[in-house]
Amino acid sequence: xxxxxxxxxxxxxxxxxxxxxxxxxxxxxxxxxxxxxxxxxxxxxxxxxxxxxxxxxxxxxxxxxxxxxxxxxxxxxxxxxxxxxxxxxxxxxxxxxxxxxxxxxxxxxxxxxxxxxxxxxxxxxxxxxxxxxxxxxxxxxxxxxxxxxxxxxxxxxxxxxxxxxxxxxxxxxxxxxxxxxx
Numbered sequence: 001x002x003x004x005x006x007x008x009x010x011x012x013x014x015x016x017x018x019x020x021x022x023x024x025x026x027x028x029x030x031x032x033x034x035x036x037x038x039x040x041x042x043x044x045x046x047x048x049x050x051x052x053x054x055x056x057x058x059x060x061x062x063x064x065x066x067x068x069x070x071x072x073x074x075x076x077x078x079x080x081x082x083x084x085x086x087x088x089x090x091x092x093x094x095x096x097x098x099x100x101x102x103x104x105x106x107x108x109x110x111x112x113x114x115x116x117x118x119x120x121x122x123x124x125x126x127x128x129x130x131x132x133x134x135x136x137x138x139x140x141x142x143x144x145x146x147x148x149x150x151x152x153x154x155x156x157x158x159x160x161x162x163x164x165x166x167x168x169x170x171x172x173x174x175x176x177x178x179x180x181x182x
Contacts, residue, residue, distance in 0.1 A: 001027065003068070010067035021058055028071060032078050035144035039082045039137055041128075049085055053078040075145040079155055086133070123178060130177035135170035138163060 006027070012020035032053060036046035057074045064073055128136060137156070141147045149167070153160040 006070065007067045010061075010064065010070045013061050014064060014067075016062075018058075021061060024070060025054055028074055031144045031146075032074070035075070035140045036078060036082060038128075038140040038144065040085055045085055049078065049081045053081050056081075071146065072151070075141075075147070076155065079141065079145065082137075126177045127174040130173045131170045135166055135173070138167050139170050139174075142167060 006024070009020045009024050013024055029050070032050050033046060036049045036053075037043060040046050040049065053074065056077050060077075064070065131139070134156070138152055141152050141155075147155075149160045149163040152163045156163070
């Protein structure tokens with residue numbers, strides 16, 4: 001879909017066109033879900049957070065000032081929802097279990113071959129186990145949210161250069177984990 005078509009859909013959605021909003025949602029759903037899944041590590045929580053995000057976006061789309069900013073705007077809502085969910089994890093002292101990581105790996109695996117799915121599951125588990133929660137959040141925001149370091153820094157309330165450093169180190173740690181160096 002072209003940029004002009006997306007802008008047109010946003011304008012229609014801002015004027016209470018539910019069909020236009022549904023079409024916009026179709027454009028971003030998969031990336032929203034992947035970001036939530038990578039961030040939270042749990043399929044059920046990821047689905048809940050995406051649902052909450054979409055509801056809030058639908059209710060608040062009239063307040064979106066710049067039609068070209070739809071994608072960033074909805075990902076910011078998702079990011080905030082993920083942060084709130086993580087705060088509940090911390091309060092209840094829940095930790096991501098191996099079972100949740102296995103669920104995440106299974107969900108994002110698109111391979112038809114079961115042997116490859118098992119390998120992908122183990123690789124994903126190994127790579128994400130090598131990085132901290134904050135690093136995991138930064139990686140998912142870059143990869144699925146399309147955020148740049150300035151936007152991430154603003155959302156996480158840290159220095160832009162710190163974001164770049166943590167992102168670079170996270171990728172290096174993940175690569176080392178996959179290469180068997182850690």
